[in-house]
Amino acid sequence: MHTYQLAVQQRDAEYWYWGNLAEAYTQAPQELGLARAAYIKAFELVSDVLRVNPKDADAIHWASLYQTMLGNHDAALTMLGRFPTDAPKDPELWAISAKIHYRLGMNDLALQELQKSVSAGYSRAWVRDDPAFAGLASNVQFQRIVR
Numbered sequence: 517m518h519t520y521q522l523a524v525q526q527r528d529a530e531y532w533y534w535g536n537l538a539e540a541y542t543q544a545p546q547e548l549g550l551a552r553a554a555y556i557k558a559f560e561l562v563s564d565v566l567r568v569n570p571k572d573a574d575a576i577h578w579a580s581l582y583q584t585m586l587g588n589h590d591a592a593l594t595m596l597g598r599f600p601t602d603a604p605k606d607p608e609l610w611a612i613s614a615k616i617h618y619r620l621g622m623n624d625l626a627l628q629e630l631q632k633s634v635s636a637g638y639s640r641a642w643v644r645d646d647p648a649f650a651g652l653a654s655n656v657q658f659q660r661i662v663r
Contacts (some may be wrong), residue, residue, distance in 0.1 A: 519611070520625075521605070522558075523559040523661070524554075526645070529561075530580060531558045531559075531561035531562040531564075531565065532558070532573075533639045534554050534555075534557045534558035534561060535554075535555070535562075535578060535581070535582060537554045538551045538554035538555040538558055538585065539551075542585075543647055544591075551585075555582050555585045555586050556586065558578070558582050558659065559583065559586065562575050562578050562582065563579065566579060568600065568626065569605050571598075571600050571652060573599060573600070573603055573605070573609060574609070576596065576599050576614075577596070577599070577609050577612040577613065578612065579595050580593070580596040580612075580614060580616050581612055581616050583595055584615075584616045584619045585619070588644060589620055590630065590640075592616055593620070596613065596616060605661065606627070606636065607634070607637045607638035608633075608638060609638040610633035610636060610638065611629070611630065611633040611642075611646075614626040614629035614630045614633060614649075615648045615649075617629060618648065618651075619648070623655075623658045626652075627661065630643055630649075630661050634661055634662075640661070640662045640663070641662075643661065643662050
């Protein structure tokens with residue numbers, strides 16, 4: 517966590533530094549109260565990117581994830597809906613979409629996206645070990661995906 521804290525202290529810290537810090541805070545119960553502020557900062561920074569390029573696929577997905585983590589579920593889905601339909605998704609974007617949909621209780625869609633992600637080359641171990649998917653560990657379909 518200390519590394520993430522140092523990263524966001526840089527004058528030109530990118531949105532994903534703040535997002536990584538926020539996620540780290542969610543994994544440390546004593547720091548949980550700091551996660552919201554870090555997600556807000558991450559969303560503010562990624563919104564700046566989207567003002568310049570509203571079709572930036574990475575930024576759309578991260579903005580949607582940050583909105584999800586802030587509890588703004590409708591805004592998260594609206595943001596994700598901005599993804600250009602003709603743009604290909606890379607494996608990481610499928611994994612981010614899966615996190616969003618899983619967090620929103622859309623488990624079947626999340627599992628479909630995880631399957632697409634690992635089929636496109638995303639690490640099965642990363643999916644298996646990601647705390648965001650811990651609640652799926654006993655799901656038979658999830659177990660097949662991460663094998």
